[in-house]
Amino acid sequence: MMLIDIDAAKRGLDFAEAIVETVREPLVILNQNLQVIQANRTFYEAFQAVREETEGRLIYDLGNGQ
Numbered sequence: 001m002m003l004i005d006i007d008a009a010k011r012g013l014d015f016a017e018a019i020v021e022t023v024r025e026p027l028v029i030l031n032q033n034l035q036v037i038q039a040n041r042t043f044y045e046a047f048q049a050v051r052e053e054t055e056g057r058l059i060y061d062l063g064n065g066q
Contacts, residue, residue: 034059 020027026043028036036055037051044050047063054062 028059030059036062 020029020038020040024042025039026046028042028043029038031037035058039049039051039054044054049062
């Protein structure tokens with residue numbers, strides 16, 4: 001049986017998300033299938049994109065394939 005410290009995992013995730021948001025360059029996090037998991041505010045501003053139309057999509061489908 002494996003026990004996981006949920007509080008520690010949540011703190012780690014919160015820390016990682018805070019890092020993503022503080023990066024001043026457009027940043028996109030992809031999964032192994034090249035789907036967008038998360039992007040930072042700078043990405044959304046630079047590419048005039050919105051989260052609802054970005055997360056979960058393939059990177060190639062963003063920006064009309066550019």
